[in-house]
Amino acid sequence: MNDISIFFALIGGVLSFFSPCVFPLLPAYITHLTGGKIENAKMQVNRTKLYSRSIGFIIGFSLVFIALGASASFIGQILMDYRVLVMQLAGLLIIIFGLQMAGLLNFKFFMKEKRIQAEYPSKNIFGSVLLGMAFASGWSPCVGLALSSILLLASSSDTLGQGVFLLGAYSLGMAVPFFIITIVISYSLKTMRKINKYLSKLAFLNGIIMVGLGFLVLSGQLQKISAWLSAYSLFSL
Template sequence: MNDVGVFFALAGGVLSFFSPCVFPLLPAYITHLTGGRIEDAKIQVNRTKLYTRSIGFIIGFSLIFIALGASASFIGKALANYRIIIMQFAGLLIIVFGLQMAGLLKFKFLMREKRIQAEHGSKNIFSSVLLGMAFAAGWSPCVGLALSSILLLAGSSETLSQGVFLLAAYSLGMAIPFFFISIVLSYSLKAMRKINRFLPKLAFVNGMIMVMLGFLVLSGQMQKISAWLASYNLFF
């Protein structure tokens, strides 16, 4: 499952970053991280500070996600005798989460939001790591659905390392656009305005990807596809 699941996890991380819950808040995160300010249609900030603080922030949220993946895998491994049932239940939940993300379902209990606000800006790379951890812990609902789907996939994985790898891929999917778009915004905010127009469509795409993932897990096709790809040496 790991071979195919990693692509879903990576895609889920990228699309989570571009969710309506996270992307519009990017300038606020950057100014909070770096102490910069928005002026002349761009974020005025020391770019060396932007690079180091962004890396610290990425490390912070990645640590939390990977720890969650390890925990989910450990629980799943402890319940190995019920793995088939867990996979089917996980598949159903992932489908529901995907439909919610796509806007085709409107369950209010899945729309609850909890955010942790840091009172002070980041002073150094270590406080940036802590801020990244707080960001991951206080997650907004639409991204939480994608994250929960990947955690369910990790919980139904065969080994602990697979679960960790899945959440590492999810973190990487968020980290890459976060780092590069943060740099772009230090030159101009125009790109952000253009991307904002496509956020609802990206949320729908994210939801449909999760629905596809859910059906693969529910039907047991994830393992078959991974085995087939492995037989042709399409993965290392």
């Protein structure tokens, strides 16, 4: 597995969390996870529940994302004889998805939501895992575009394990800020209001990064850069 692919997957996960489709909904997810409520611009939650159920939620969406990565890699292995074509098609689609995320394209069918809503608060960590799986299974549009880009990258990977590792990195990219920001805003929502101001800029940045990734995959430069980095690492040892 090359470092540059992992970097793109990790950054894609971080920026997916800070997307306009996910980040503003964080207080609702937290209250749903813990059974807490918001009063006077402050969250009233049980912090023990918050920590354990946030971890459960992270496990839930990570399981689904990694399973999707394994599936994409498996399909890619079946189409190994058409590897160059798969990579070119993946690169082209990643570029289109990136332009959509950056707001430079406006294909409405990309923005259709398939969001699964849970009607009742989770009562234990198992319920939180299920809620995380529901979130991952019914992602909102901007997460879907970033995730699809990483899945396309996974489909062009050399092995099944590499695809799983890529989506593991993507999940980690979402998990770390989710856990940190969840704890921070449970004390004060002011931080969330400040971050909200920059969400459109982060979405644009996410799109530009994905466009860059798409061009690297389409041109075959991603593999060349990865090979160069691997050779440099061996030489530096």
